[in-house]
Amino acid sequence: AQRVTQPEKLLSVFKGAPVELKCNYSYSGSPELFWYVQYSRQRLQLLLRHISRESIKGFTADLNKGETSFHLKKPFAQEEDSAMYYCASYEAAGNKLTFGGGTRVLVKP
Amino acid sequence: ETGVTQSPTHLIKTRGQQVTLRCSSQSGHNTVSWYQQALGQGPQFIFQYYREEENGRGNFPPRFSGLQFPNYSSELNVNALELDDSALYLCASSLKTGSTEAFFGQGTRLTVV
Numbered sequence: 522a523q524r525v526t527q528p529e530k531l532l533s534v535f536k537g538a539p540v541e542l543k544c545n546y547s548y549s550g551s552p553e554l555f556w557y558v559q560y561s562r563q564r565l566q567l568l569l570r571h572i573s574r575e576s577i578k579g580f581t582a583d584l585n586k587g588e589t590s591f592h593l594k595k596p597f598a599q600e601e602d603s604a605m606y607y608c609a610s611y612e613a614a615g616n617k618l619t620f621g622g623g624t625r626v627l628v629k630p
Numbered sequence: 631e632t633g634v635t636q637s638p639t640h641l642i643k644t645r646g647q648q649v650t651l652r653c654s655s656q657s658g659h660n661t662v663s664w665y666q667q668a669l670g671q672g673p674q675f676i677f678q679y680y681r682e683e684e685n686g687r688g689n690f691p692p693r694f695s696g697l698q699f700p701n702y703s704s705e706l707n708v709n710a711l712e713l714d715d716s717a718l719y720l721c722a723s724s725l726k727t728g729s730t731e732a733f734f735g736q737g738t739r740l741t742v743v
Contacts (some may be wrong), residue, residue, distance in 0.1 A: 522689075525672075527672075544652070557686065564633075564634075564734045564735060564736050564737075565673070565720065565722075565734040566733075567731045567732070570731075583729070601711050607673070609672075613728070615675075615686040615687070615688075616663075616678045616680075616685050616686035616728070617663075617675040617678065617686050617688055618665075618673075618675060618732065619675065620665075620672035620673045621672050622670075622671055623671070623672050624670045
């Protein structure tokens with residue numbers, strides 16, 4: 522079974538500082554990976570997916586198959602980035618998304 | 631375009647009872663997935679329905695069952711409720727099965743006492 526690990530439960534950074542959220546996955550095939558975000562009092566929503574290779578709200582994530590990682594990065598954090606972030610891996614056999622435990626990001630002014 | 635809606639928003643049930651949670655998918659979406667999110671954890675996949683058929687299942691016992699209707703709305707049924715079933719239940723719809731973007735509802739908070 523796939524497993525997605527987010528080792529940090531909480532990341533606290535100052536506005537303008539870089540932020541990196543770690544995500545490691547266990548999957549022997551070609552993974553499809555996502556970052557979902559949940560802002561306060563809002564529903565869970567897609568932030569970005571690795572196949573699109575795009576930057577969303579200044580965030581980027583690079584798939585590193587050697588390290589089985591998909592870390593999320595932003596060079597200059599903003600207060601509006603404060604939210605809960607979930608890394609997820611899609612498994613075609615079973616049509617399931619496997620989520621990590623989530624990382625809460627708090628950006629202080 | 632309407633988003634994913636779930637009902638009810640909160641529910642309290644007694645151990646051993648049965649519960650039905652409902653989800654209306656986003657307009658045009660034919661695939662619905664259900665997730666259980668315990669406090670402080672990420673969502674866990676329960677199952678997916680595509681064109682009214684179960685199309686994938688996570689590690690949940692048979693007392694978790696579902697339905698999808700011709701209009702693609704869906705129900706999650708849980709029989710013989712246990713205290714550990716207390717969680718936020720999330721429904722997500724997508725345009726088609728496969729690794730397409732999932733659009734989530736606000737969830738139903740179930741408390742089993």
